[in-house]
Amino acid sequence: MAMTKNIVLLFSLLLFHNLSYTQTQPWQGKFEPIDNMISPPNTYRTASGAPGKAYWQQRADYKIKAALDESNNTITGEETITYYNNSPDDLRYLWIQLEQNVNRKGNEDFGSFFNNIKDSITARQMQFLTRAIDFPAGYTIKYIKDINGNSMKSMVNNTMMKVLLKEPLKSGSSLSFSIAWSYPITDRSMFFLSREGYEYFPEDDNTVYLIAHWFPRMAVYNDTEGWQNQQFQRLGEFALEFGDYSVEITVPEDHIIASTGSLLNSDDVLTRTQQNRLKEAGRSFDKPVMIVTKDEAENNEKTKSAKQKTWKFNATNVRDFAFASSRKFLWDAQAVKLPSNTVMAMSFYPKEGLPVWQEESTKAIKNALEVYSDATFDYPYPVAISVNTSNIGMEFPMISFNGGRPKNGRISDAAKQGMIGTIVHEVGHNWFPMIVSSDERKWMWMDEGLNTFLHQRTIAERYPGFSSTTPQTIVPFMSGDKNILRPIMTTSDNELLTQFGNNFYMKPTVGLQMLRNSIVGRELFDQAFKEYANRWKFKHPNPADLFRTLEDASAVDLDWFYRGWFFTTDNVDMELTDVKWYKVNEEEFNNKDQKKTIKLKIEGENSGEKAKDFSSGPEAITMTSTPDASYGGYLSRMDEPELRKQISGKNIYEVSIKNVGGLVMPVTIEWIYTDGSNEIDTLPAEIWRRNEYEIKKTFVKEKEVSKVNLDPNFEFADTDMKNNTFPKAETPSEFDEFKAKKTTN
Numbered sequence: 001m002a003m004t005k006n007i008v009l010l011f012s013l014l015l016f017h018n019l020s021y022t023q024t025q026p027w028q029g030k031f032e033p034i035d036n037m038i039s040p041p042n043t044y045r046t047a048s049g050a051p052g053k054a055y056w057q058q059r060a061d062y063k064i065k066a067a068l069d070e071s072n073n074t075i076t077g078e079e080t081i082t083y084y085n086n087s088p089d090d091l092r093y094l095w096i097q098l099e100q101n102v103n104r105k106g107n108e109d110f111g112s113f114f115n116n117i118k119d120s121i122t123a124r125q126m127q128f129l130t131r132a133i134d135f136p137a138g139y140t141i142k143y144i145k146d147i148n149g150n151s152m153k154s155m156v157n158n159t160m161m162k163v164l165l166k167e168p169l170k171s172g173s174s175l176s177f178s179i180a181w182s183y184p185i186t187d188r189s190m191f192f193l194s195r196e197g198y199e200y201f202p203e204d205d206n207t208v209y210l211i212a213h214w215f216p217r218m219a220v221y222n223d224t225e226g227w228q229n230q231q232f233q234r235l236g237e238f239a240l241e242f243g244d245y246s247v248e249i250t251v252p253e254d255h256i257i258a259s260t261g262s263l264l265n266s267d268d269v270l271t272r273t274q275q276n277r278l279k280e281a282g283r284s285f286d287k288p289v290m291i292v293t294k295d296e297a298e299n300n301e302k303t304k305s306a307k308q309k310t311w312k313f314n315a316t317n318v319r320d321f322a323f324a325s326s327r328k329f330l331w332d333a334q335a336v337k338l339p340s341n342t343v344m345a346m347s348f349y350p351k352e353g354l355p356v357w358q359e360e361s362t363k364a365i366k367n368a369l370e371v372y373s374d375a376t377f378d379y380p381y382p383v384a385i386s387v388n389t390s391n392i393g394m395e396f397p398m399i400s401f402n403g404g405r406p407k408n409g410r411i412s413d414a415a416k417q418g419m420i421g422t423i424v425h426e427v428g429h430n431w432f433p434m435i436v437s438s439d440e441r442k443w444m445w446m447d448e449g450l451n452t453f454l455h456q457r458t459i460a461e462r463y464p465g466f467s468s469t470t471p472q473t474i475v476p477f478m479s480g481d482k483n484i485l486r487p488i489m490t491t492s493d494n495e496l497l498t499q500f501g502n503n504f505y506m507k508p509t510v511g512l513q514m515l516r517n518s519i520v521g522r523e524l525f526d527q528a529f530k531e532y533a534n535r536w537k538f539k540h541p542n543p544a545d546l547f548r549t550l551e552d553a554s555a556v557d558l559d560w561f562y563r564g565w566f567f568t569t570d571n572v573d574m575e576l577t578d579v580k581w582y583k584v585n586e587e588e589f590n591n592k593d594q595k596k597t598i599k600l601k602i603e604g605e606n607s608g609e610k611a612k613d614f615s616s617g618p619e620a621i622t623m624t625s626t627p628d629a630s631y632g633g634y635l636s637r638m639d640e641p642e643l644r645k646q647i648s649g650k651n652i653y654e655v656s657i658k659n660v661g662g663l664v665m666p667v668t669i670e671w672i673y674t675d676g677s678n679e680i681d682t683l684p685a686e687i688w689r690r691n692e693y694e695i696k697k698t699f700v701k702e703k704e705v706s707k708v709n710l711d712p713n714f715e716f717a718d719t720d721m722k723n724n725t726f727p728k729a730e731t732p733s734e735f736d737e738f739k740a741k742k743t744t745n
């Protein structure tokens, strides 16, 4: 008995095998698990993507006293670091980051992006290229002392300083030591990708200081890298430990400081009027209140006080500290209510940012705080600050420096959208990487990609008139030259300057949009994304932790997606190669006919030839009766007459699709019927499991179809839409193409 049954089963399997389309090119395992491509789970990081039982991270608390010398653009500081070794290891030395050293002359190989002469070169590019105007840069370290005042031995390797310990720092113990330092603040216009430095305004002889990666900071020591002491080469940003900060900053008396943290001595540094306005702002939830008005800022511009004032701040559980200082600042603030926190949203800008900065900056902070909090967790800090700069945006905990300035008070729509987008983006960085603290030096895409995803969602939800990123945005990049394209899973400094925006910001964003909107579904995806953010807030996640969590929290196998989208430079290009139309005619079938094979009438004239469209009508198929042997002992006989009745008179369409681009994706098929109505069918990406190159799928439709489109709503960044329709779209004449090109140019 068992033997007979096996034969029957074997027969059925063979039958189905014949029905499936056989792959003729090498199998690439596109649906195989990515376990061998990502770090294996361990006691620190679980297979579910969560921090493990033995997860640990170091901690560094800072007490800093610094003074800004406006007369020679120098900053001088003394700091005490208390470093907690929570690792299971004893440490014989510590690594400290000295990012300012990247600006030293002779570091061009590390910090320069421009290496070649072009026919036409701007003066600015020539300065970047040659440093024709030289200027001092980099740290002077005055001393490094232990808690007893004894000098500690250290060695500087470019942007990293090694501090040697007399006794190893035991696992579970802490160490306090002090560093005194100074460095010349550099002119922002002297560098490409200048995240900090000063901006000088010759019209009124004043300066805006944007002070960041300014004090020697602990490098990260973790279970993944040991010491993350990779040099700062400008593109790969920062890896930093969390800790508490107590910071005192001495600046000219007429300066206003915008800073990470809470201001502790407003009585000493703000006027009574300013303090009252701040209190009012704390109760103003619908619009900002001016703390320093335009007239007051313009008065400050003229005073040029030689006296000094010390501002005191503290910040809890942050991974960095930055500030801006100037007598040019206008200042506005308003309160933003989140479910578990009320935040002061504040903007600081020179009058050159008016009027748009006053109208839009704090509003943009509020929008970012609300949308991001809803998507992840409530913003946990007391303030969120946007400071206006001449160009580029840069994020730090609670504060960001954001580019965008009108010309003569006017700003184009595009520039305004760019400015608001920048503020939303940089405020959004508070979540990624300031709180969900991934290693930016290694994986730029982890913070930029996730942040741009929520930044674009904020724009789409709060600024519906603005243009925002969609899968279409990434098409020109993904159809680019494969010789220079790199996968998203490329470390930060190995990416090209011309590509990192697309590869580390846009491509992950579009990938997450596709997961949310078209692959996992909004409700499940949003819950899984939130799970990742909450699992890793105030911790250091790796790519594997993100990949695993999104699957763990959704029950959707996404390894095929990660494998293709993050680890290759393949693109989506599906070609609708053929649609065959069949029909079964009921009259041709006689219920009582005992013959096993029934030929159906051929309706089309050109049957057998490959049809270019549906004009020749449906083809006939041969449907044979199922052999008795196919019915096993436990199966009842299929009601074939009923089956034939169900099929009879209906339109059967067999769709053939080729995977030209290499990426497997779900398939969306739009049917446009002869009566003008339409319908969409969606096939999961798993349709490509059996054949990664070409698939066929059969559909039964009541109505007759006039046209079939693949990916009609452009959900999957298909790089060539011309091959997505049947009947094939008419190819445009050369003249049309020429005209289209001219219009685009």
Ligand SMILES: [Zn+2]
Residues within 6 Å of the ligand: 425, 429, 448, 451
């Ligand atoms: Zn960013």
